[in-house]
Amino acid sequence: MSIDDVVSDSDRKKNRYHFDRHTPEYRTQFEKITEEIHDKCPVAWTDTYDGHWVAGGSNAVFELARCPVVSNDHDINGERQGYQGISIPKAKRVSGVRGGILEMDEPEHRIYRTVLNPYLSPAAVKRWVPFIDEVTRACLDEKIEEGRIDFVDDLANIVPAVLTLAMLGIPLKNWAIYSEPVHASVYTPEHSPDIDKIVAMHRQMGLDLLTNMIEIRENPRPGIVNGLIQMRIDGEPAPDLEIMGNLGLVIGGGFDTTTALTAHSMEWLSQHPDQRERLSRERDTLLDSATEEFLRYYTPAPGDGRTFSDDVELEGTQFKEGERLWISWAMANRDPSVFHEPNKIVMDRKGNRHFSFGLGVHRCIGSNVARTVFKSMLTAVLDRMPDYVCDPEGTVHYETIGVIQGMRNLPATFTPGSRLGAGLDETLNKLQRICDEQELALPITERKETAVID
Amino acid sequence: MIAPESFELDDIEGHASAVSEDVAADQEDAVREAAHSCPEQAILITEGTA
DSSP: OOGGGOOOHHHHTOSBOOOOTTSHHHHHTHHHHHHHHHHHOSEEEEOTTTOEEEEOSHHHHHHHHTOTTEEOOBOTTSSSSOOBTTOSSOOSTTTTSOOGGGGOOTTHHHHHHHHHHHHHSHHHHHTTHHHHHHHHHHHHHHHHTTTEEETIIIIITTHHHHHHHHHHTOOGGGHHHHHHHHHHHHHSOTTSTTHHHHHHHHHHHHHHHHHHHHHHHHSOOSSHHHHHHHOEETTEEOOHHHHHHHHHHHHHHHHHHHHHHHHHHHHHHHHOHHHHHHHHHTHHHHHHHHHHHHHHHHOSSOEEEEEESSOEEETTEEEOTTOEEEEEHHHHTTOTTTSSSTTSOOTTOSSOOOOTTOOGGGSOTTHHHHHHHHHHHHHHHHHHOTTOEEOTTTOEEOSOOSSOOOEEEOEEEOOOOOOOSOOHHHHHHHHHHHHHHHTTTSOTTTOOSOOOOO | OOSTTTEEEOTTTOOEEESOSSOOGGGHHHHHHHHHHOTTOOOOOOOOOO
């Protein structure tokens, strides 16, 4: 090797950009920061959080997300290379457990994903549509006579949580034990005075999950929990910690992301009543493309961390083994070379190959759950509260969007209407019975029929 | 799905695949739009003279 072959660090890292996605400025200045990154450097080095790469250009994001030497592994116990998984910086609260398949590389990732797929494939999710619509109906019935609703607390926090628990095989009535800590731990900073309360709620959720796991191991009942308990790797059961990690991933991925997408879309449609009217009227042709466009524009999960597992050169930049990388789905989604007028919501956008579910082998396993639940909630609101107006005074966006670009509150008023059926608690009791009787949480390999709501 | 008549989804894995090698004339626009929209850029169209 000659001296010319040695590329100095400063040369490799010549594209520098101060990037800290955990600051409130990243939310308020998102378009400006994104444009600067696109203009100057599709891949930049930042010194924040012990230094890491940031990929924001669509080509770089596409190549890096699919690159075989870019690792998701989170090596909790230092048994492999010590990589730190998908959080930058490493999240304090979750550092004891690996984040399921999202923090695994092949071949391990594929072994677990194969177990989860038959519960979450498009065909598997389609079976749940009447169930989802019934939860949505009950949530709206709780508020329809009042003429006031908080779209986060009263709708978008509930439906994804109830469905996720149903798919897992956990009692539906426990939804609040799960929903509150998952939502709150995303928007509560580590230094907040509320953090102890949230850590306690998180512990209660973990205990409930563990209790259910033990129950299901003794008396199997259908659902993802059972699927993970029954699976065998070289004849051996999966380790409890990996089962818990995957359950945590399904819960974390299934709850707050869809909540965030729904709340933002509802807010935008309130601000653009003509577009809302058009979406409602032309939903047969517009609902699918509008859903993808809201996904692109709001990117509920704005990015993922990775680690280079080997030296590699991509897009003219040399990366070294062990270096950390932030792949920004949110910034790739605003790349003008792929999306014409990227900062504008165009409900009938064509060629919308957005990055919101990630790319490659780690592409979001719950994408069809998210789409289906979102469409159920959105269309029901368009039907039953068509003139709703969100209240900007009471609207609370997350202060930072480093983990989830979400909302805490989205209150709205509308012309009151009539109830169509029972309230939420009574409906969940009925749906629990239906889940049990029809064994709705079986994988698609064992049950093909759609849920029947009596 | 953008071109539901030209692709089918596997029930278990959820992967899409083409229903046939040849695209029907009335499906060409939909299939081009599907290729254009595929996030994984996994759809390749070969133009032929039939």
